[in-house]
Amino acid sequence: MSQPRFASSLLCCALALGLAGSSLALAQTAAPVAGLPDFTGIVQKNAAAVVHVEAKYSGRRPKGADPAQGQDDPQAELFRRFFGMPMMPSPEDQAHTSLGSGFIISSDGYILTNNHVVDHADTVTVRLQDRRTLTAKVVGTDPTYDIALLKVDAGGSLPAVTIGDSRLLKPGQWVLAIGSPFGFDFTVTQGIVSAVGRTMGNQDQPDTSFIQTDVPINRGNSGGPLFNLQGQVVGINSQIYSDTGGYQGIAFSIPIDVAMNAVEQLKTQGYVTRGQLGVMVKPVDDDVVKALKLGSSKGAIVVSVSPQSAAAKAGLQAGDVILAFNGHPVEQGSDLPPMVAMTKPGTTVPIEVYRNGQDKTVNVTVGTMSRDTSARSSAGTPAAPSGGADALGLSVQSLDQSARNQLGLKAGEGVGITDVTGPVASQAGLQPGDVILMVNQKKVGSVEAYKAATAGVKPGDTVLLLVRRGDATNFVALTVPADKDE
Numbered sequence: 001m002s003q004p005r006f007a008s009s010l011l012c013c014a015l016a017l018g019l020a021g022s023s024l025a026l027a028q029t030a031a032p033v034a035g036l037p038d039f040t041g042i043v044q045k046n047a048a049a050v051v052h053v054e055a056k057y058s059g060r061r062p063k064g065a066d067p068a069q070g071q072d073d074p075q076a077e078l079f080r081r082f083f084g085m086p087m088m089p090s091p092e093d094q095a096h097t098s099l100g101s102g103f104i105i106s107s108d109g110y111i112l113t114n115n116h117v118v119d120h121a122d123t124v125t126v127r128l129q130d131r132r133t134l135t136a137k138v139v140g141t142d143p144t145y146d147i148a149l150l151k152v153d154a155g156g157s158l159p160a161v162t163i164g165d166s167r168l169l170k171p172g173q174w175v176l177a178i179g180s181p182f183g184f185d186f187t188v189t190q191g192i193v194s195a196v197g198r199t200m201g202n203q204d205q206p207d208t209s210f211i212q213t214d215v216p217i218n219r220g221n222s223g224g225p226l227f228n229l230q231g232q233v234v235g236i237n238s239q240i241y242s243d244t245g246g247y248q249g250i251a252f253s254i255p256i257d258v259a260m261n262a263v264e265q266l267k268t269q270g271y272v273t274r275g276q277l278g279v280m281v282k283p284v285d286d287d288v289v290k291a292l293k294l295g296s297s298k299g300a301i302v303v304s305v306s307p308q309s310a311a312a313k314a315g316l317q318a319g320d321v322i323l324a325f326n327g328h329p330v331e332q333g334s335d336l337p338p339m340v341a342m343t344k345p346g347t348t349v350p351i352e353v354y355r356n357g358q359d360k361t362v363n364v365t366v367g368t369m370s371r372d373t374s375a376r377s378s379a380g381t382p383a384a385p386s387g388g389a390d391a392l393g394l395s396v397q398s399l400d401q402s403a404r405n406q407l408g409l410k411a412g413e414g415v416g417i418t419d420v421t422g423p424v425a426s427q428a429g430l431q432p433g434d435v436i437l438m439v440n441q442k443k444v445g446s447v448e449a450y451k452a453a454t455a456g457v458k459p460g461d462t463v464l465l466l467v468r469r470g471d472a473t474n475f476v477a478l479t480v481p482a483d484k485d486e
Helices: 002-035 040-049 074-083 256-269 286-292 310-314 333-341 401-407 423-427 447-454
Strands: 050-057 096-104 110-113 123-127 133-142 147-151 174-179 187-198 210-213 225-227 232-240 251-255 279-283 300-305 321-325 348-355 358-365 394-398 415-420 435-439 462-469 472-479
Touching (some): 096 174, 110 256, 147 256, 232 256, 251 256, 300 333, 310 358, 415 447, 423 472, 435 447
Antiparallel strands (some): 123 133, 133 147, 174 187, 174 225, 210 251, 300 321, 321 348, 348 358, 415 435, 435 462, 462 472
């Protein structure tokens, strides 16, 4: 009798354990499922504000022109010289259509996308969720941030996204993308934020700090929005890291704060300005830590300071370790350029540095970075200036005696370049911080003297400048374009 009772007891125990185990397994399974986000509300609310972008290219370019550089293509010249034949035209030289995504940021028809989606396109159209196709005007572009602002006239109010704050993003948060991969409109993909503040080293966008995600992104997603769980746009899907050309688990988005900063400038002035310190920095490695007896490898060590730059005027020195910029810690060398670039020129900010064993604060009035002359605005390619100082595409300022002393100049010698706005001056290599000593063999020591020396300059003229950079002095010849097509 005891045996059946024992068996019965075992069976009851087994059943009890089995039920308990099943309940535990169900509980373990249910908990994560219950915690997964439901993205349907975000999609229903925002899909109508996402657009499919088509940029059409005729394939007709100015002869020999490379749109990315504004000069003759060296590869084409190589083929002509060594093979006696023209190089096969690249896809950019042939009629084709570029596909991408975008999103409406205001009900009056302003749309954000990537610059590389519409760069140098002859016509741009956008297709809405209701299947309407509208011609878009390119209000302006910023190649450095890879931002393009479009405008459409839909004859009424359009649905628009809600802009969030990308600075609040943290690794591990859920995010959602809507776009047109391979032309499949309004495709939804999701993932998490893998990292924030990701810089791309010495590649094309050193002044942009990206959001890294594992959201599946493919060709055609470029320019589309990245949403947080509140349904707010926190980024613009821009790049993937791949050795196959397809998605491999790593995608990068431009923070929406960076993009909206560019938008406001494109609307108001047609181009984007960025802050500049005028320093070259490198990461703080172990050798620097040992040599300077630093507590950690955080910060960026200053390698050199450009003469007459914002950093030079504030007294920053080679060997300074920049620990914080405007209250934001500099964890590594690559953190600094995006911080500076996002600062409005003319703003005075505190910079915390480590110098000679001590921490100190230096106040710097941020300068202006040279404009990207490949940027496009709604005004089209500007006509060549009618003449005078503006024809050279340079902005200058007078030098104080302290600056002249640093350069070994006498009183009344030279004017400093503060901005390079003309393509000819840019291609000649002139940059802010350079000092112009002479214009066509006439000495210039003030802005008034510079304007007087250039007063007679006309389109087609060649002007000879004597330019000082650091300890080197050289002549630079600038030929003013004869017409807007040159």
